[in-house]
Amino acid sequence: MRIAVGSDHGGFNLKRVIIEYLEERGIEYKDFGCYTCEPVDYPDIALPVAKSVAEGRFDRGILICGTGIGISIAANKVPGIRAALCHDCFSARASREHNDANILAMGERVIGPGLAREIVDIWLRTEFEGGRHERRVNKIKAVERNGFICCNDTKQEEPIR
Incomplete structure (x- = not known):
């Protein structure tokens, strides 16, 4: 490491x-x-x-x-x-x-x-640990990539401008 x-x-x-x-x-x-x-x-x-x-x-x-x-x-x-x-x-x-x-x-x-x-x-x-935690970390990564916030698995906010 x-x-x-x-x-x-x-x-x-x-x-x-x-x-x-x-x-x-x-x-x-x-x-x-x-x-x-x-x-x-x-x-x-x-x-x-x-x-x-x-x-x-x-x-x-x-x-x-x-x-x-x-x-x-x-x-x-x-x-x-x-x-x-x-x-x-x-x-x-x-x-x-x-x-x-x-x-x-x-x-x-x-x-x-x-x-x-x-x-x-x-x-x-x-x-x-991954599992349920990985889904949550992936939502943070999505904000970094896409500039929008994932509120849950089905709904997304408008892009941040």
């Missing part, structure tokens, strides 16, 4: 913990920055990570900022990305099982390093 990793300055220290975790387990990764605690805009990190995952150069991504909110919003603007903000183990597992999340977002100012490592471990080990 290949993981794209990135953080802004607010997530820099937690990113180092996550990189240490990946190295301990022999998981291949690329650090997309930032590389110091100097301020950087989270979209400048989130978008290259998200693009690399969407293009298939990496299997999944991990993004960290102060809260995880901004960096996940930015990543989710890239078609094909399902970035999930997770600050607990249940959400991490469900984001993979039910939503096939391909980017994990966390906030350094929200959780500590021990919990973050546990969340990453669960998130990386958990597979997508």
Whole structure:
């Protein structure tokens, strides 16, 4: 498994913990920055990570900022990305099982390093269940492809303009 990793300055220290975790387990990764605690805009990190995952150069991504909110919003603007903000183990597992999340977002100012490592471990080990969840994820993919919202299996809204 290949993981794209990135953080802004607010997530820099937690990113180092996550990189240490990946190295301990022999998981291949690329650090997309930032590389110091100097301020950087989270979209400048989130978008290259998200693009690399969407293009298939990496299997999944991990993004960290102060809260995880901004960096996940930015990543989710890239078609094909399902970035999930997770600050607990249940959400991490469900984001993979039910939503096939391909980017994990966390906030350094929200959780500590021990919990973050546990969340990453669960998130990386958990597979997508498919089944009824696949139908729902496919509806999200349809919005990205077609620019319209699938309300249910038989009714569709007008195209978004």
